[in-house]
Amino acid sequence: MNSLRVVFTIMLLWIGSGSVFGQFLSATDTSENSVRRYKTIINANKDIVKFIEYSLVQKGLPRHLRNLALIESSFNTNVISGAGAVGVWQFMTSHANQYGLSEQNRNDLYKSTKTAVVSLSNLYKKYNNWVTVVAAYNCGEGNISKAMQAAGSSQYHIFYKYLPAETINHVNKYLNACYATGELQSVLANYNSSRMNTVFLVNGGSKISRPELAETDINAGFNLKVIADELHVNVDQLLAWNPGINETLQRKGESSFYLPMDLMPDFLMRKNKILSRSIKESSPVSQ
Structure with a gap:
């Protein structure tokens, strides 16, 4: 449940900032x-x-x-x-x-x-x-x-x-x-x-409500900053959808990757371009 609270905190900061x-x-x-x-x-x-x-x-x-x-x-x-x-x-x-x-x-x-x-x-x-x-x-x-x-x-x-x-x-x-x-x-x-994954904790964290996410796989060659830039979202938003992904990529070299249903087609269409650009820029993103 702690990881869910982290996601919730990130979302509050993201929404509260008004940056979107x-x-x-x-x-x-x-x-x-x-x-x-x-x-x-x-x-x-x-x-x-x-x-x-x-x-x-x-x-x-x-x-x-x-x-x-x-x-x-x-x-x-x-x-x-x-x-x-x-x-x-x-x-x-x-x-x-x-x-x-x-x-x-x-x-x-x-x-x-x-x-x-x-x-x-x-x-x-x-x-x-x-x-x-x-x-x-x-x-x-x-x-x-x-x-x-x-x-x-x-x-x-x-x-x-x-x-x-x-x-x-x-x-x-x-x-x-x-x-x-x-x-x-x-x-x-x-x-x-409508582009964001809003997460709610209800009654002390007993319930979660969020739009459906689509799943694919990425390897350690992908740079989250590049993905965020190509999809026009914030890196913190990607991390909110994918808590712990940096550690998983470093440990296993690959990870499941989640995006809202409406953004996944954009990612899949640009996947090769994103990977090529990630390799060129190769700057790690830390949580």
Whole structure:
């Protein structure tokens, strides 16, 4: 149990430091004009915003998702995009039909919001972070899948370059809007926490809860600093996922190696490159 307490302590230090927040993503426009513009639109549509936030909270979703409607339509129920998207949530006919929302009801605030909440909830179950959810809402799950495959990664800050420019801009607008409403840190924390292995000790250390880890093997030729750099994580995080790995590598020359399910494909794709770079740099990492 002592080793588990060590892992827990490392995680508290890692999370508490705030070093992960904003490490990969940030707002692109924090100007006074930008903040004022978003706040003005929200203040001019208080009743709509209140209803949307109530609908989100009722389903356990964060209030900041109201900013998706903000950037989609400025809360205009009658707006129609050049591509044919309609209403506050800018539903395309195919997307609406997928959730039983008729074409005629796409500009109905109540019915479209109910549909949007279900859609966003389903997307979150699939992607586990709101940044990717916003991207998928804009360009569709198919384009997200293609971008992930092209980048060899499920991390938005890596695969985003393979998305349509409109979607990249859409995500930037969302982050800017969240900055204006004081919720950017929460969005970034959610994004980064989806990449982390959070460990909890309950009732004096009697229970452990953590996301599933994938397992592979590495030998002593691998440098943890290089692995961390290639995967865009902190070395302390690797050690938290793999307590005692340095000693095992020194003693046996090989060890099991654990990473969260979403990071393991990234590691396996880069494994040969990481080993070659590790051998070149060959600087040992100590706990």
